[in-house]
Amino acid sequence: MCSQKNREHSPYFSHGDLDNTVTLKELVKRFGDFTAVNRISLDVKKGEIFGFLGPNGAGKSTTIRMLCGILRPSGGSGTVAGFDIVTDAEQIKEHIGYMSQKFSLYEDLTVEENIDFYSGIYKIPAEKKQPRKEWVIAMAGLAEHRASLTATLSGGWKQRLALGCAILHEPPIIFLDEPTSGVDPISRRNFWDLIYRLAADGITVFVTTHYMDEAEYCDRLGFIYRGELIALGTPEELKTRHMAEEIVEVLCERPQDAMEIIEELPGIRHAALFGRGLHVVAERAVEAIPAITARLATAGFQAPQPERIVPSLEDVFVSLIETKDREAAPQQEFER
Amino acid sequence: MKFQRVKAVAKKEFLHVIRDWRSLIMGLAIPMLLLFMFGYALTLDVDQVPLMVWDQSNTPASRDVVSSFTGSRYFTLAGYTDKYREIERAIDERRALVALVIPPDFARRLDAGRQARVQALVDGSDSNTATIALGYAEFIVAGYSGRVALERLGRTSGAALTQPITVEPRVWFNADMLSRNAIVPGLIAVIMMVIAALLTSLTVAREWETGTMEQLISTPLTGPELIIGKLVPYFCIGIVDLILSLLVGRYVFQVPFRGDRPLLLAMSILFLIVALALGMLISIVGKSQFVASQFAMVATLLPAFLLSGFVFPIENMPFLLRIFTHIIPARYFVTILRGIYLKGVGLSVLWGEALFLVVFGGVVLTVAMWRFRKKIT
Ligand SMILES: Nc1ncnc2c1ncn2[C@@H]1O[C@H](COP(=O)(O)OP(=O)(O)O)[C@@H](O)[C@H]1O
Ligand SMILES: [Mg+2]
Numbered sequence: 001m002c003s004q005k006n007r008e009h010s011p012y013f014s015h016g017d018l019d020n021t022v023t024l025k026e027l028v029k030r031f032g033d034f035t036a037v038n039r040i041s042l043d044v045k046k047g048e049i050f051g052f053l054g055p056n057g058a059g060k061s062t063t064i065r066m067l068c069g070i071l072r073p074s075g076g077s078g079t080v081a082g083f084d085i086v087t088d089a090e091q092i093k094e095h096i097g098y099m100s101q102k103f104s105l106y107e108d109l110t111v112e113e114n115i116d117f118y119s120g121i122y123k124i125p126a127e128k129k130q131p132r133k134e135w136v137i138a139m140a141g142l143a144e145h146r147a148s149l150t151a152t153l154s155g156g157w158k159q160r161l162a163l164g165c166a167i168l169h170e171p172p173i174i175f176l177d178e179p180t181s182g183v184d185p186i187s188r189r190n191f192w193d194l195i196y197r198l199a200a201d202g203i204t205v206f207v208t209t210h211y212m213d214e215a216e217y218c219d220r221l222g223f224i225y226r227g228e229l230i231a232l233g234t235p236e237e238l239k240t241r242h243m244a245e246e247i248v249e250v251l252c253e254r255p256q257d258a259m260e261i262i263e264e265l266p267g268i269r270h271a272a273l274f275g276r277g278l279h280v281v282a283e284r285a286v287e288a289i290p291a292i293t294a295r296l297a298t299a300g301f302q303a304p305q306p307e308r309i310v311p312s313l314e315d316v317f318v319s320l321i322e323t324k325d326r327e328a329a330p331q332q333e334f335e336r
Numbered sequence: 337m338k339f340q341r342v343k344a345v346a347k348k349e350f351l352h353v354i355r356d357w358r359s360l361i362m363g364l365a366i367p368m369l370l371l372f373m374f375g376y377a378l379t380l381d382v383d384q385v386p387l388m389v390w391d392q393s394n395t396p397a398s399r400d401v402v403s404s405f406t407g408s409r410y411f412t413l414a415g416y417t418d419k420y421r422e423i424e425r426a427i428d429e430r431r432a433l434v435a436l437v438i439p440p441d442f443a444r445r446l447d448a449g450r451q452a453r454v455q456a457l458v459d460g461s462d463s464n465t466a467t468i469a470l471g472y473a474e475f476i477v478a479g480y481s482g483r484v485a486l487e488r489l490g491r492t493s494g495a496a497l498t499q500p501i502t503v504e505p506r507v508w509f510n511a512d513m514l515s516r517n518a519i520v521p522g523l524i525a526v527i528m529m530v531i532a533a534l535l536t537s538l539t540v541a542r543e544w545e546t547g548t549m550e551q552l553i554s555t556p557l558t559g560p561e562l563i564i565g566k567l568v569p570y571f572c573i574g575i576v577d578l579i580l581s582l583l584v585g586r587y588v589f590q591v592p593f594r595g596d597r598p599l600l601l602a603m604s605i606l607f608l609i610v611a612l613a614l615g616m617l618i619s620i621v622g623k624s625q626f627v628a629s630q631f632a633m634v635a636t637l638l639p640a641f642l643l644s645g646f647v648f649p650i651e652n653m654p655f656l657l658r659i660f661t662h663i664i665p666a667r668y669f670v671t672i673l674r675g676i677y678l679k680g681v682g683l684s685v686l687w688g689e690a691l692f693l694v695v696f697g698g699v700v701l702t703v704a705m706w707r708f709r710k711k712i713t
Contacts, residue, residue, distance in 0.1 A: 068554045071712045090556065090710070098554035102547040108355045109348065120344020121555050165551075 156187025345565025536615030
C-alpha cells in the first residue's frame with residue numbers, strides 16, 4: 001500500500017538536495033540523572049512515513065519534541081529540513097507541522113476560530129486563507145461543526161482538526177505524536193487514510209505510536225525502548241532480519257496450561273498468548289515443532305501440528321525487548 | 337514582529353475573555369465593587385456637617401450646647417433660624433444636613449435637675465451619612481450631659497470634680513480621616529494595578545497548564561508577538577475600568593476634577609502598561625496559574641494598597657519601608673493621579689514620576705520577553 005504512493009510528482013521533491021529530511025546523531029536527553037533518550041541515531045527520508053514505535057515512557061515524545069525545536073537536547077545533534085535542532089530551532093518551526101500527544105487546540109474556541117488563529121500565526125496570505133480553511137474543514141469532515149465549540153467535538157474530530165491546524169501552512173514535514181491514541185478504531189482508520197493522502201503529496205510524516213497494527217502502515221520503523229533505539233528498518237526487514245529466533249504457532253485448548261509445559265522444553269525461549277493460541281519463540285523451528293507435538297500429545301492436549309510462521313511486528317518487538325532486558329538485568333543488579 | 341500574528345493572538349485572547357465569565361467579572365465587576373466599597377466605607381466619616389440651629393431656649397446653657405456642636409470638627413454652623421420651614425428649606429437645598437432644635441424649657445429642666453431634651457433633625461436622603469451624623473450628634477450630647485452630671489455632683493458635694501472619663505471618637509477603617517477626594521484617585525491606581533496584573537498573570541500560565549503552549553511554541557510565533565498580542569485585550573479592559581472609575585468618581589462621589597484630561601489618560605495608559613507587563617512577567621516566571629495568581633497578589637495588590645501612599649501616608653512609614661516604596665509603581669501613579677486630579681498640576685511637576693513609570697515598564701516588559709522561552713523545561 002505504501003509503495004503505491006505517487007511521490008514523483010510531489011512539489012516537495014523538486015527542491016533540496018539532501019535525501020534525508022530528518023537526521024539524528026547520538027541524540028541524548030537527560031532529565032536530572034534520568035536518561036530519557038539515549039544516543040539515538042536515525043535518518044528519515046523525504047516523503048516517507050516513519051513510524052516511531054515504543055511502549056509508554058520509552059522516550060518517543062521526548063525525541064519528537066527535540067526534533068520540533070521545543071526541547072533542548074542534552075547531547076548529540078540533529079537536523080530537520082536542513083536546519084540544526086539546537087542552533088536553528090526557530091527556522092525549523094517555519095517548515096514543520098506538529099501535533100502534540102495531548103490535544104492542544106483551544107477548547108473554548110470554535111472549529112473555525114481555531115483554524116483562523118493558526119492561519120494568522122502561520123501568516124497564510126489573505127487570498128489563501130479561505131481555501132485552506134475549507135480544505136481543512138473538508139478533510140476533517142467538520143462541515144457541520146464549523147461553528148461548534150471545539151470542546152464539544154468527539155476525539156476523532158478533535159484529532160483531525162488538530163492535524164488540519166498543523167498543516168495549514170503546507171509544511172514539508174509533519175510530526176505526529178500518538179495522533180490516534182484514545183480514539184475509536186474507525187476514526188483511527190480514517191486518520192491513517194489522511195496520513196497516506198499527505199504522504200502521497202510528498203509530505204514526510206514522522207509519527208509515533210504504540211499500536212502494533214499502525215506500525216505495519218509505515219514505510220520504515222524505529223523501535224525505541226527505555227530511551228534506546230533497538231531496531232530500525234522497514235516492517236519486512238524487521239520481521240525477517242531482526243529476529244535471531246523463529247516463531248512457532250501452536251493452536252490448542254487451554255493455551256495457558258500448554259504454555260507452561262512448552263516453556264520447559266529445551267531450545268524454547270518463551271511462549272506468549274496470541275489470539276486463541278500461542279506464539280512460541282524457539283531457537284530452531286525444525287527442532288521445536290516435533291518436540292512440542294510430542295510433549296503436548298503426552299500431556300493429553302488435542303492439538304493440530306504446530307507451524308512455523310512469519311513473526312508479527314509484535315513478536316519482533318517483544319523478542320527485542322526481552323533480549324534487551326536480559327542484557328540489562330545483570331547490569332541493573334550491579335548498579336544497586 | 338509581525339502584525340498579522342499579533343492580531344491573531346489578540347483576537348483569540350479576546351475570545352477567551354468573552355467566553356470566560358470569571359475573567360469578565362474579575363475585569364469589570366470587581367473594580368466597580370472595590371470602588372463603591374472603599375469609596376463609601378472609607379469616606380463616610382463625614383466631617384464639617386453643616387448644622388442649622390434653632391435655639392428656642394436662648395440661655396447660657398443652650399448656647400453651651402450649641403458651641404459644643406460647632407466647636408467640634410464634625411459640625412459647622414450653617415445658620416440660626418426660628419422656623420421649622422426654614423430648616424426644611426435648608427435641608428432641601430443641602431445647605432444643612434442636621435438641624436438642632438433646643439426647646440424653650442431646656443435650661444429650666446436642667447436647673448431643676450430633670451432630664452432635658454434637644455431635638456436633632458437629620459437629612460435621611462443619604463442614609464449612611466445620616467446615621468453617621470446622628471452618631472456624632474449623640475456623641476457630643478453624651479459628652480455634654482456627662483459634664484452636666486459632674487457639675488451637679490460637684491454642687492452637691494462641694495468639691496470640684498474633673499470628668500473621670502473622656503470619650504475620644506475613634507473612627508474605624510479610616511483612622512487618618514482621608515477625604516473622599518484623596519481616596520478615589522488612589523483607588524483608581526489600586527484597581528488598575530490589581531486588575532491588570534491579576535488578569536494577565538493567568539494568561540501565559542494557563543496555556544502551559546492546559547498544554548496549548550506546546551502547540552504554540554512549535555510555530556514561528558515569537559515571544560514578543562505572543563506577549564503583545566496577549567496584552568491587547570487586557571489593555572482594553574483596563575481602559576474601560578479607568579473610564580468607569582473616572583465617571584463614578586466624578587458623578588457618584590462628586591470628586592472634583594481639576595486637571596488635564598489627555599494628560600490623565602496618557603499617564604493612566606503608561607501605568608496600565610506597567611501593570612500589564614508586571615502581570616505578564618509573573619505569568620511567564622510562575623508557569624502555573626496558582627503560583628502566578630498568588631504571586632501577583634503579593635507582588636501587586638499588597639504593595640499597591642499598603643505602600644503606595646493610598647491609605648497610609650508614606651511620610652509616616654518606618655525608614656526602610658519608605659525606601660522600599662520607591663520601587664512600587666503604584667506609589668508614583670497615586671502621586672500623579674492626585675496631582676492631576678486634585679491639584680491640576682502638569683508634567684512640569686510630575687515628570688519624575690512619569691519617567692520612573694516609563695523606565696520601570698520598559699524594563700519589566702523587556703525582562704518578560706527575554707524570560708519567555710519557546711522551550712519545554
Ligand atoms: N520534562 C520532563 N521532566 C522529567 N522527566 C520527563 C520529562 N518529560 C519526559 N520525562 C520522562 O522521560 C521518559 C520518556 O517520556 P516520553 O518521551 O514522554 O515517553 P513516551 O512518549 O515514549 O511515552 C518518561 O519516563 C518520562 O517520565
Ligand atoms: Mg508520548
